[in-house]
Amino acid sequence: MKRAFPILAVLTAGFLGYAGYQALFVAPTDQMQGDVYRIIYYHVPSAWTSFVFFFTNFVASIVYLVRRNPKADAIAVSAAELGVVFCTIVLVTGPIWARPVWGIWWTWDWRLTSTLVMWLIYVSYLVLRRFSTGGQAPVLAAVLAVIGALDIPLVYFSIWFFRTQHPQPVIGEGGSVDPRMLHVWLINWAAFLCLGGLVFWARYRVETMQQEVDETEALESLLQPGGSR
């Protein structure tokens, strides 16, 4: 496994370079927006990847609540971090795209606001994990994750259910996206999923090692004189 990681890292870097090249130079230019529309090749795949990680966090949190399995907890916290990273990119690249296209950086419409709320929920999850010292922190965080996951479908379906400033869906039923654009979109999503998966693997490894350290330290403190009270 240790040998596979650098090989996969090089392959992922190459794939990301290829995806970036496709996004910047191969995808056709949008007639209305010009080249600035190419931000969506990072913005949309990052949003989809954040959904994948938040959903992973949701499933792992349920597994942890049911079985109290530390590996499920490690998966949950690692997925939450990756989800926040990708969601941060969504919240940064969105306004950068909106400024030249809409003329404003931000508007409090359903899609944007629910995405910001989702980001805040998972940031509070990570803050709870980081600064809570009690043994119940993983359980409380898992409960927060399960409740917080309710916002994910709200974010995703908000552009179907409500009138929003955010562009309407262009993929799927009634979609009008150019197949060449869709192709580049999917390449970029696959590349971001590879990157996310690789970093998730490393982050999960850090978390399981940290659990090992915590267990060893707890055991040592019990074995010390007067530590078993």
Next chain:
Amino acid sequence: MNTHYLYAAYIATWAIHSGYIFTVVRRYQRVRRKLRELNKHA
């Protein structure tokens, strides 16, 4: 047209990813060092 917004978005994306990967590497090194020390004491 407005390509500086495009470059700003791409640079911001990679800055966020790079920053996060850097913190993961730092945490990995710290926890591995800690684990080695504990194993040495044991």
